[in-house]
Amino acid sequence: SQQGEEDPQALSIQEGENATMNCSYKTSINNLQWYRQNSGRGLVHLILIRSNEREKHSGRLRVTLDTSKKSSSLLITASRAADTASYFCATDRDSWGKLQFGAGTQVVVTP
Amino acid sequence: GAVVSQHPSWVICKSGTSVKIECRSLDFQATTMFWYRQFPKQSLMLMATSNEGSKATYEQGVEKDKFLINHASLTLSTLTVTSAHPEDSSFYICSARARGQSSGNTIYFGEGSWLTVV
Numbered sequence: 001s002q003q004g005e006e007d008p009q010a011l012s013i014q015e016g017e018n019a020t021m022n023c024s025y026k027t028s029i030n031n032l033q034w035y036r037q038n039s040g041r042g043l044v045h046l047i048l049i050r051s052n053e054r055e056k057h058s059g060r061l062r063v064t065l066d067t068s069k070k071s072s073s074l075l076i077t078a079s080r081a082a083d084t085a086s087y088f089c090a091t092d093r094d095s096w097g098k099l100q101f102g103a104g105t106q107v108v109v110t111p
Numbered sequence: 112g113a114v115v116s117q118h119p120s121w122v123i124c125k126s127g128t129s130v131k132i133e134c135r136s137l138d139f140q141a142t143t144m145f146w147y148r149q150f151p152k153q154s155l156m157l158m159a160t161s162n163e164g165s166k167a168t169y170e171q172g173v174e175k176d177k178f179l180i181n182h183a184s185l186t187l188s189t190l191t192v193t194s195a196h197p198e199d200s201s202f203y204i205c206s207a208r209a210r211g212q213s214s215g216n217t218i219y220f221g222e223g224s225w226l227t228v229v
Contacts, residue, residue: 035220042117042204042222043155088154097143097208097218101155 006089006102014110019076021105023089024069031092032065033099034074036085043088046074079109114138115207117221124228129193132224134205139219140185141207146178149202149223161188195228202226 006023013019025032031050035043049056049065049072056063062075076083086106090099114137124130134144142163147155159180160168167180179191188207192199204223 033218040202040223040225043220045218045220092218097206098145098157098160099155099206099218100157101147103154106152 006087006105008105009103010106010108012108012110013079015080017079017109019079019083019107019109020073021087021107022071022073023102024071025089025091025100025102026070027091027093029067029091029093032063032072033090033092034061034063034072035088035090035101037088037104038085046087076107079107081109081111083107084109115141115205115219115221117203117205117224119224120222121225122227124195124226126196126228127194129191130195130226131189131191132203132205132226134188134190134207134221136186136207136209136219139207139209141188141209142185143208144182144188145206145208146180146188146190147204147206149204151202155204158190192226195226197228200226200228 029051031048033048034046037043047058047063049063060077065072086104088104089102092099116135116137118133122130144161146158148158149155157170158173161180161182163182163185169175177193182188202223202225206218206220
């Protein structure tokens, strides 16, 4: 079963705008990761945040984690057309690599 | 960085036949590999955990006799879809955990394999 739910399911923005998507999960976790998937392709790992971390940055990406609410958010700042993709959160309960993915958010960035 | 290779990238097979998909870790040893299935516009669903030298562990609802998994070496796991039917058409993607690593950021994904059953 899916561990996480994501919202929104789809997001359409213009270049330069920020994109924010949220992920909620149900059970305790060791870490939470965000991935990007271009249409019909494999996954690209974006960022990992551990359960004892609250915020993490990587370039134009900012991830927050609230373990009390069992939720995470991914912010993409100054979006580009190349950011058009589906974004998934994935939780790893035991750090053995068995990931449970959220439903994903499809982001479309128009020039 | 570490690379996981899947082969074939896409395959078309006739209904009733079997098809094998390979997942290789190219520059590291993977004691554990995972197989996921993704239907169009949906998320990835874990099918099974493949452990080198032992039987795979299947998720609830996944038929182990239909989706045969073999992890014969530390760098190769194979998924065989037996007696394929059109409803098995999907994107199959594997991931590998590097040997000796326990943290989540050492999970590497393959590029996926598109299976179309006609």
